[in-house]
Amino acid sequence: IPPKHLIDWRGKFWTPASGTTAAHPNGRFTSPAANCPTISPDWEDPAGVILDAIIFGGRRSVGAPLVMQSKSWEHGVFLGATMVSEQTAAAEGTVGKLRHDPFAMLPFAGYHMADYWQHWLNMAEKVTHLPKVFRVNWFLKNESGNFIWPGFSENARVLKWIMERVQNRVSANDTPFGLLPNLADLGVEDLNLPKADSAQLLAMPKDQLLLEIDDNEVYFRQFGSHLPEAIRNELELELEAATL
Numbered sequence: 001i002p003p004k005h006l007i008d009w010r011g012k013f014w015t016p017a018s019g020t021t022a023a024h025p026n027g028r029f030t031s032p033a034a035n036c037p038t039i040s041p042d043w044e045d046p047a048g049v050i051l052d053a054i055i056f057g058g059r060r061s062v063g064a065p066l067v068m069q070s071k072s073w074e075h076g077v078f079l080g081a082t083m084v085s086e087q088t089a090a091a092e093g094t095v096g097k098l099r100h101d102p103f104a105m106l107p108f109a110g111y112h113m114a115d116y117w118q119h120w121l122n123m124a125e126k127v128t129h130l131p132k133v134f135r136v137n138w139f140l141k142n143e144s145g146n147f148i149w150p151g152f153s154e155n156a157r158v159l160k161w162i163m164e165r166v167q168n169r170v171s172a173n174d175t176p177f178g179l180l181p182n183l184a185d186l187g188v189e190d191l192n193l194p195k196a197d198s199a200q201l202l203a204m205p206k207d208q209l210l211l212e213i214d215d216n217e218v219y220f221r222q223f224g225s226h227l228p229e230a231i232r233n234e235l236e237l238e239l240e241a242a243t244l
Contacts, residue, residue: 051131052166057138058085058104063208064137066149066186066201067158068178069165076133077120078234079178080104081113082216083135100219114226121230134162135178140200148197157186176241177204177212209242 008014008022033039042049056079058064063084070076085101100106102113109116124130136158140148161181164170172179180202188198216235220227 050129053162054131054133055162056080056083056104056133056135058083058101058135059139060084060086060098060137061139061141063204063212064135064140065178065180065204066138066140067134067136067161068175068180069162069172070133070135070178071174073124073130073133074121074230075178075234077117078231078238079133079135080120081117081231082212082219082235084212084215086139112226114223114228117231118228121228132162132166134165142194142197142200148193148200150191154191157188161186175204176238176244177209206242209238213239213242 002016002022005013005015006022008018008020009024009027014020014022033043040049054076068079070079080103083101083104084098085104087097087099102109103116106113136155138149138151138155142148161170164185165172165179165181170181170185172181183198183202188201193201213235220231220235
């Protein structure tokens with residue numbers, strides 16, 4: 001519930017009747033990590049902690065399933081490198097327009113992106129426990145333009161599946177673009193989603209996938225010989241699998 005009055009992000013007096021937003025579209029708030037009641041007791045361990053999973057998150061109305069897992073570490077880096085998201089207020093440009101957003105951090109990339117990808121690839125030779133890599137998309141919409149996935153606390157259903165994959169407790173379906181859950185393993189029955197919406201959660205039509213592959217091929221050209229060979233190989237493997 002908003003207060004009766006405050007000073008908005010422009011420094012102006014604001015009330016709920018002002019007809020403007022009190023916060024910037026990209027506004028944030030922070031809270032000490034120690035306030036989280038379920039935080040790991042090893043959070044402040046200077047030796048660090050073992051990572052079991054890495055989750056990349058993008059924003060797509062279509063063209064990216066709710067969740068998928070990479071087939072390997074190299075494929076996981078490829079999934080991060082080929083992320084495409086609808087622009088938000090966090091970056092300059094038209095909100096909602098699709099653009100390549102590798103690792104969902106393009107506005108914050110501080111050096112050559114191909115070097116960044118190679119840095120991730122090199123980690124396979126430096127650590128003994130590689131995390132499993134996942135990619136999520138909470139923002140799928142149906143033909144009516146409504147969000148399919150309820151989001152918020154319901155995202156825990158997807159996180160549960162991710163943890164069960166880390167523990168090898170559930171299976172996954174091997175597709176040309178990644179490992180997908182069985183819908184039943186997400187436990188969505190009680191959400192009462194329309195059948196068409198449920199099917200779309202984990203769908204990637206072949207024509208859509210081929211368009212994505214073509215788009216990534218064009219995108220990678222700008223990196224020339226700087227593009228890591230492993231990334232190029234993953235694109236070729238995806239094309240081969242998609243055209244079988």
